[in-house]
Amino acid sequence: xxxPAHELPPVDMxxxxxxxxxxxxxxxxxxxLSLLAVDYPANKLACYVSDxxxxxxxxFALIEASKFAKIWVPFCKxxxxxxxxxxxxxxxxxxxxxKDSSLEFQQEWKKIKDEYELLCQKIEEATQRSxxxxxxxxxxxxxxxxxxxHPTIIKVILENKEDLPNxxxxxxxxxREKLPKHPHHFKAGAMNVxxxxxxxxxxxxxxxxxxxxxxxxxPKIVLHAMCMLLGVKNEMxxxxxxxxxxxxxxxxxxxxxxxxxxxxxYMVSGIAGIQGPFYSGTxxxxxxxxxxxxxxxxxxxxxxxxDENLQKTFxxxxxxxxxxxxxxxxxxxxxxxxxxxxSSSIEAAYQVASCGYEHGTSWGEKIGLxxxxxxxxxxxxxxxxGRGWKSTYLTPDPPAFLGSAPxxxxxxxxxxxxxxxxxxxxxxxxxxxxxxxxxGKLHFRQFLGYMWLLVWGLRSIPELCYATLPAYxxxxxxxxxxxxxxxxxxxVLLSRATHAMYALLFSILYMQVQEPAILIPFVLFIIYNxxxxxxxxxxxxxxxxxxxxHKMWRIISMTSWLFGFLSVILKLLGLFETMFEVTKKDQxxxxxxxxxxxxxxxxxxxxxxxxxxxxxxxxxxxxALMLLRFRLTTRGGDGSGVGEIxxxxxxxxxxxxxxxxxxxxxxxxxxxxxxxxxxxxxxxxVQFCKWTSMG
Ligand SMILES: O=c1ccn([C@@H]2O[C@H](COP(=O)(O)OP(=O)(O)O[C@H]3O[C@H](CO)[C@@H](O)[C@H](O)[C@H]3O)[C@@H](O)[C@H]2O)c(=O)[nH]1
Ligand SMILES: [Mn+2]
Numbered sequence: 136x137x138x139p140a141h142e143l144p145p146v147d148m149x150x151x152x153x154x155x156x157x158x159x160x161x162x163x164x165x166x167x168l169s170l171l172a173v174d175y176p177a178n179k180l181a182c183y184v185s186d187x188x189x190x191x192x193x194x195f196a197l198i199e200a201s202k203f204a205k206i207w208v209p210f211c212k213x214x215x216x217x218x219x220x221x222x223x224x225x226x227x228x229x230x231x232x233x234k235d236s237s238l239e240f241q242q243e244w245k246k247i248k249d250e251y252e253l254l255c256q257k258i259e260e261a262t263q264r265s266x267x268x269x270x271x272x273x274x275x276x277x278x279x280x281x282x283x284x285h286p287t288i289i290k291v292i293l294e295n296k297e298d299l300p301n302x303x304x305x306x307x308x309x310x311r312e313k314l315p316k317h318p319h320h321f322k323a324g325a326m327n328v329x330x331x332x333x334x335x336x337x338x339x340x341x342x343x344x345x346x347x348x349x350x351x352x353x354p355k356i357v358l359h360a361m362c363m364l365l366g367v368k369n370e371m372x373x374x375x376x377x378x379x380x381x382x383x384x385x386x387x388x389x390x391x392x393x394x395x396x397x398x399x400x401y402m403v404s405g406i407a408g409i410q411g412p413f414y415s416g417t418x419x420x421x422x423x424x425x426x427x428x429x430x431x432x433x434x435x436x437x438x439x440x441x442d443e444n445l446q447k448t449f450x451x452x453x454x455x456x457x458x459x460x461x462x463x464x465x466x467x468x469x470x471x472x473x474x475x476x477x478s479s480s481i482e483a484a485y486q487v488a489s490c491g492y493e494h495g496t497s498w499g500e501k502i503g504l505x506x507x508x509x510x511x512x513x514x515x516x517x518x519x520x521g522r523g524w525k526s527t528y529l530t531p532d533p534p535a536f537l538g539s540a541p542x543x544x545x546x547x548x549x550x551x552x553x554x555x556x557x558x559x560x561x562x563x564x565x566x567x568x569x570x571x572x573x574x575g576k577l578h579f580r581q582f583l584g585y586m587w588l589l590v591w592g593l594r595s596i597p598e599l600c601y602a603t604l605p606a607y608x609x610x611x612x613x614x615x616x617x618x619x620x621x622x623x624x625x626x627v628l629l630s631r632a633t634h635a636m637y638a639l640l641f642s643i644l645y646m647q648v649q650e651p652a653i654l655i656p657f658v659l660f661i662i663y664n665x666x667x668x669x670x671x672x673x674x675x676x677x678x679x680x681x682x683x684x685h686k687m688w689r690i691i692s693m694t695s696w697l698f699g700f701l702s703v704i705l706k707l708l709g710l711f712e713t714m715f716e717v718t719k720k721d722q723x724x725x726x727x728x729x730x731x732x733x734x735x736x737x738x739x740x741x742x743x744x745x746x747x748x749x750x751x752x753x754x755x756x757x758x759a760l761m762l763l764r765f766r767l768t769t770r771g772g773d774g775s776g777v778g779e780i781x782x783x784x785x786x787x788x789x790x791x792x793x794x795x796x797x798x799x800x801x802x803x804x805x806x807x808x809x810x811x812x813x814x815x816x817x818x819x820x821v822q823f824c825k826w827t828s829m830g
Contacts, residue, residue, distance in 0.1 A: 374524025392687025411526030414516025510557030521571030555699025616778030
């Protein structure tokens with residue numbers, strides 16, 4: 136049944152940003168504008184932006200954006216504009232959903248486009264400006280701040296004082312207090328401050344959170360989410376609503392394997408059918424009470440609502456405790472109490488955003504986003520599923536949110552390193568899925584789903600073994616696969632095999648097969664790859680997209696995931712603190728990237744490139760020595776066969792981007808320092824082979 140607008144519940148919307156260089160403010164501004172303009176009564180919405188970079192530039196950009204919002208939002212609603220992030224909308228022709236092509240619309244479109252360009256220009260000028268900021272007026276708070284050492288700054292940029300459904304939502308800028316040596320818990324810490332500040336200001340029963348680059352691409356997202364949050368018979372069935380993480384301007388055929396189309400289509404949709412999708416940090420609507428630690432269908436006792444108890448759990452702010460009590464006692468607020476407007480809550484907001492506020496409370500432990508992992512999102516979702524909640528997966532058309540995927544080698548690998556570190560941290564933490572399975576309410580198959588994801592870091596070890604095993608066999612003249620034959624020249628076979636797979640199939644079938652058992656690994660290999668390629672074809676992607684993804688998964692697992700695994704070991708030994716390295720958000724592909732180079736793999740001096748380069752060198756060395764018919768040892772070994780050669784060639788093909796990197800220049804080439812280190816590792820490996828085959 137359609138709800139009248141005044142019955143729709145309020146929603147607090149959170150945007151996090153952390154670095155004005157890596158995350159250009161114009162990107163954050165577009166995300167904010169897209170949220171301010173969604174199809175929902177404006178007086179029910181509040182948008183909170185957390186800036187961990189404490190950047191006057193970001194604040195400036197938001198102020199300018201709020202001025203532009205005053206014409207942008209009414210324009211979007213009047214003409215039912217399909218895409219409400221201006222940088223995407225003005226990319227194309229004048230367009231409205233109502234197919235309005237009247238002169239009036241055209242003129243308005245032009246006027247607003249000009250205004251948007253002016254906004255971009257102002258922000259660009261402020262970014263480029265060399266002279267220092269003028270720290271007067273609104274900006275006074277930013278004088279003498281250091282990113283990692285500054286007091287809280289909270290600014291109400293827009294306030295819908297008259298409570299107008301057709302006005303603009305509230306817009307609040309927050310830079311939480313930072314002190315050196317004080318743990319800040321990265322994004323999870325930022326989110327918890329957002330949750331508390333919004334708690335004292337608007338206290339909406341539902342909260343949306345997005346990364347700064349994830350603009351709302353579908354203006355109906357809030358309404359869709361409400362259907363799933365309010366429309367279920369039992370709330371337990373929809374603890375949170377997760378939209379998939381999709382990307383705009385994806386490079387053709389996904390050269391970096393980070394668009395996750397197939398992963399979302401099969402894996403995530405599959406898991407959605409068990410206990411529900413994982414919380415993936417962005418594009419997610421939470422129930423506030425779930426985030427406040429409630430289990431499904433639980434009624435709170437009066438004792439729990441006592442002041443002392445509340446303050447122990449939620450911290451010392453009276454105002455926040457009161458708002459939290461409302462939430463956990465199951466209020467179904469249509470209009471939360473908010474006399475005096477949000478500006479009257481500023482003082483309480485400062486209190487709950489301070490560094491020491493969480494000390495001795497349950498924040499990060501039982502309530503809010505959970506601390507202890509660089510992938511706070513998965514950990515938080517897991518604790519929610521562990522309490523027995525289900526989650527809902529929504530995939531509307533057009534896609535709900537679109538963000539920017541890394542478009543370079545280093546960024547992709549570093550992002551994957553952070554993920555694999557954070558995921559493995561979860562397995563080893565006191566909040567491991569194993570515990571939720573035995574003591575909590577995590578479903579068994581959901582547990583398997585989590586484990587599949589969480590042990591990415593561990594997979595680096597078998598992947599490395601499999602990638603070096605063929606080279607090892609060739610170098611030591613031994614074999615790990617059943618042998619095919621010996622009286623054919625391996626070179627002839629090799630050329631046939633690489634030309635076309637069926638040529639090999641043919642030769643195997645019609646050849647003297649010494650050990651027919653070779654057919655088992657061979658058939659597995661063929662079936663596995665045909666099946667996974669078919670997943671791409673069924674998702675309307677090309678065979679190249681399959682190959683790029685296949686290749687990237689091999690590269691990522693042997694580089695990023697290996698480092699993730701090592702970081703976790705070092706953390707366990709107490710030698711290392713895991714970090715959150717923010718992913719760079721590209722606006723457009725760099726000017727020096729001609730179309731031919733877009734998607735070409737890039738490198739830098741990061742050690743993450745060393746293991747991949749070493750694997751490549753080892754396999755190249757093995758193949759080269761084999762071609763020269765050179766053996767490390769004359770003794771022992773009963774010969775390596777065609778199976779080992781094919782495997783080794785396959786590894787080289789998977790690392791083809793690295794192979795090209797050996798000869799590339801500038802960022803397209805592997806730096807010499809990396810080559811030296813990898814070369815040393817490769818030599819050590821060859822020595823090791825020699826030593827074992829002599830021993
Ligand atoms: O100290 C920090 C670090 C990051 N962020 C924000 O966190 C978000 C995600 O960071 P990003 O560098 O874009 O990481 P991604 O790997 O792209 O993010 C994915 O993975 C993260 C977990 O690793 C999740 O938190 C994200 O929601 C999910 O999109 C961004 O908005 C950042 O501004 C902060 O607010 N404070
Ligand atoms: Mn991101």
